[in-house]
Amino acid sequence: MTLHPGAWWLWGLLLAVAASRTTNPLLLGLVIAVAGLVAVACRTEAPWADAYGVFLKLGLLIIALRVVFHVLLGGITGETVLFTLPEIPLPSWAKGIRLGGPVSAEGLLFALYQGLQLATLLGCIGAVNALANPKRALRSMPAALYEVSVAVVVALTTAPQLVASAKAVRKARRLRGDGARGWRALRTLLVPVLEDALDRSLALAAAMDSRGYGRTASVPAGTRRLTSALVLAGLIGLCVGIYGLLDGQASPYVTFGLLLAGAGLAIAGLRLGAKRVPRTRYRPDPWRWQESVVAGSGAIAAAATVFVSASGGSGLVMSVVPIEVPTLPLIPALGVLVALAPIAVRTR
Amino acid sequence: MISVRPKTTVLLILCGLIGIAAFGWPLLVTPDSKIAHGGDAPWTFALLLPLVLAVVLAELSEGGMDSKAVAMLGVLSAIGAAVRPLGAGTAGIETVFFLMVLGGRVFGPGFGFVLGNTTLFASALLTGGVGPWLPYQMLGAAWVALGAGLLPDLKGRAELVMLALYGVVSSLMYGFLLNLSFWPYAVGTGTTVSFVPGDPVWDNLIRLAAFSLATSLGWDLGRAITTAVLVLLTGPVFLRALRRAARKAAFISP
Structure with a gap:
């Protein structure tokens, strides 16, 4: 029995919050190491267990992209010029875009730090992708999205069947002596596989209908209207909140208050809307103490970093002009190390 | 198949x-805004x-998503999910x-x-x-498919040409929007092609164009071309098969 996917998502997102507060390469490296260690120690034999490596490569690509952009297009200028590329003059409408020119150590370090931060965030999400079971996560979708999540479940189970269907059609063709290859084979494959898939979907729909699927509870008109009002008010609140966020004139408390209120109303609408789907759970996904430990360890990592960052502690944000030698800040580092807790409570 | 109420x-x-x-947001944000300078905005929106998608999807399914729609969605998504990796990694081939x-x-917006x-x-x-x-x-992607459902009613060859043109336009728009959302993640702040909060939209657009030119123009053009070619090649077969399925799926009314 592996852990609940919600616990992994909380753990990974909170670790990402910790990483988003710092550009200290030592601390970021520690976060990547913690995420990688947990991903390797706790992963299963599932096909998605290799996701961490893929996300790490994507992170390296982002770092490379940022460094190349800084070298070719310039940016932060500093005193320490490492080398100078030949500069290509651009017409005046290219508002301040520069090709080539001097490359400073400060600019390079800035690009490296920023890229490393993003790569760390991707590493956290990659670890979650490797650990959380997406099929179990689907079961925890809100009940108001019941129909949509059933459609996704159908998609996930049908995708492998398509391959089997394509194999069967090709075998039937070969038995009839049709050894077409390449584009022609693809064309002759397309129609039977598509028709087979569509027929299968109709058969599935008939089976679902005959078993009473899609039966919705009768919801009183008042509740329906309340749901609509909540959802509408929520989205309008979000719209106004986002406007305030982009405009920046209103006080941040009002803006974030509006955003939170909008999100709260929308979530309340979703919960109330779930009343039309009467269903019970077969084998509900348990949330045990191990899940709480995993989510809590992520919360401690995030809290330690956010606390030090908010109280103006040093060592989290690296200054590049002038260049600063990174040192490991103690409290955030200990907090991030707590996020190793999943290894201790993993269940085989 | 899924009704859109007022x-x-x-x-x-x-x-x-x-x-x-x-x-x-990089084009719209003012320099006074708190989120203009930190890296928090992309994460706030992500x-x-x-949540916003969940609300809209719940509303669409409350409006009457029957088992036929669910099964058809499942099968079409499965085909999409199965053919998407065919193109991934190859420059711009979006299948x-x-x-x-x-x-x-075929099935509406x-x-x-x-x-x-x-x-x-x-x-x-x-x-x-x-x-x-x-x-x-x-x-x-939802906007791309929704727009296809809103296109005017044409038949035969004209319909195919219209869908192919729509494929080109919508894939370019999708590429532009995704570039816009990826821009702050990819280059951050500080380079000469990064966004400058509060600058005139036109100046930011020139920087975005430079960023797109340098990173993804090949991908975007490739996506537009593959979409148009695939629509023209498979359109006749797919449209016929999907429409027949839609007719057969009308269990109750003929």
């Missing part, structure tokens, strides 16, 4: 406004968008858009919106690609 239209428009802000264009065309979401969600789950970009991709 209330749903209002929600879709609100979702569109929030989506425009989520994609286009957390808000799933999933034509399916969403054709699906949205509401179905298209849900189809765009479920296709990219299922594909991300199958390949372990759930990340902060997923809500943006889902919303972009």
Whole structure:
């Protein structure tokens, strides 16, 4: 029995919050190491267990992209010029875009730090992708999205069947002596596989209908209207909140208050809307103490970093002009190390 | 197949406004704004968008998503999720858009919106690609398929040409929007092609164009061309097969 996917998502997102507060390469490296260690120690034999490596490569690509952009297009200028590329003059409408020119150590370090931060965030999400079971996560979708999540479940189970269907059609063709290859084979494959898939979907729909699927509870008109009002008010609140966020004139408390209120109303609408789907759970996904430990360890990592960052502690944000030698800040580092807790409570 | 009621239209428009802000905030933000300088804005929107999508999808399914629609969504998303990896990694070959264009065309805008979401969600789950970009991709794809359902009523060859042209336009728009959302992540602040909060939109657009030219123009053009070619090649077969399925799926009314 592996852990609940919600616990992994909380753990990974909170670790990402910790990483988003710092550009200290030592601390970021520690976060990547913690995420990688947990991903390797706790992963299963599932096909998605290799996701961490893929996300790490994507992170390296982002770092490379940022460094190349800084070298070719310039940016932060500093005193320490490492080398100078030949500069290509651009017409005046290219508002301040520069090709080539001097490359400073400060600019390079800035690009490296920023890229490393993003790569760390991707590493956290990659670890979650490797650990959380997406099929179990689907079961925890809100009940108001019941129909949509059933459609996704159908998609996930049908995708492998398509391959089997394509194999069967090709075998039937070969038995009839049709050894077409390449584009022609693809064309002759397309129609039977598509028709087979569509027929299968109709058969599935008939089976679902005959078993009473899609039966919705009768919801009183008042509740329906309340749901609509909540959802509408929520989205309008979000719209106004986002406007305030982009405009920046209103006080941040009002803006974030509006955003939170909008999100709260929308979530309340979703919960109330779930009343039309009467269903019970077969084998509900348990949330045990191990899940709480995993989510809590992520919360401690995030809290330690956010606390030090908010109280103006040093060592989290690296200054590049002038260049600063990174040192490991103690409290955030200990907090991030707590996020190793999943290894201790993993269940085989 | 999935009816769009007036209330749903209002929600879709609100979702569109929030989506425009989520994609286009580097162009819209003023320098006074708190989020203009930190790296928090992309993450704020990446957390808000799933909630907004959930609300709209719940509304669409409350409006009557019967088992036929669910099964058809499942099968079309499965085909999309199965053919999407065929193109991934190869420069700009995008093999999933034509399916969403054709699906949205046959089954209507509401179905298209849900189809765009479920296709990219299922594909991300199958390949372990759930990340902060997923809500943006889902919303972009949903708009592409929704727009295909709103196209005027043409028949025969004219319809195919219209769908191919729509494929080109919508894939370019999708590429532009995704670039816009990826721009702050990819170059951060400080380079000469980074966004400058509060600058005139035109100056920021020139920087965005330079960024697109340097990173993804090949991909965007490739996506537009593959979508148009696939629509023209498979359109006749797919449209016929999907329409026949839609007729057969009318269990009750003839």
